[in-house]
Amino acid sequence: MKTFVDFWIQLITNVETFAADKWNEIKEEAVEDSKDFLTAVKDDVQRWLTLLAEGKLSTDELSWLIKGKREVAKLLLLKDTGLAQPDLDKFFEGLLETILSTAFKLVL
């Protein structure tokens, strides 16, 4: 398994590609929002990847936990705005796919 630093560097690159490919018209905002989300979950993701590498978490459990972070982010957004944004699910689905695919390529 590569180091967490390797994973994080690759993840940021992949997130920028994701933002450019899928959210081109709001790329800068999408990249910033993605990086903010990644920063918020970084410590948890690092701990989960370690647990995955140690065999204490399954890949399925890792996926579920990362998706759980999405729910926390959505709840926080609702708290801050009082409104649900219609593109939120679509944005986070793509972001989560990017995180998971990067994690599985570098960890497994």
Add this chain to the structure above:
Amino acid sequence: MKTFTLRLLFPLLFLFFFGCASVSDFNQVAYDQSLSIKSDALNLISKAADNYSDHQSEIDSLKLNVEIAYQYSKTIPNNTGTIAQWEIIRDPNSSSLFGLLDRWKSKTQLSGTFISEVKLLIASDFNTIIDFENRKRKPLNN
């Protein structure tokens, strides 16, 4: 650039006109409900290494209390944010409480490591709901 500006303008205008009006005043009942449900949820999740069927009555009771809180939130004017938060909690397809209970049911038991990690997530979910309620404007007679 023009298209981007127009696409940004509409949600900003929407937020400007409706953002301030969409938050209700603080509600003590709602606050107490969310605290109580958080405590019950975390206590129940701690038992998820057991067979799901052994805790069916507790699970049903928890789900009922969530439903009561959700239905109560819908009776409060300008409460769209809190209502949407409870909808995430009670969505079995989400990775929040009801989604977790569904996972427990399908897997029969959950692993100890996963339980420890998921309790942190569920606690964060409820802390967000509780914090949101607590930060709402307090009525003068409270």
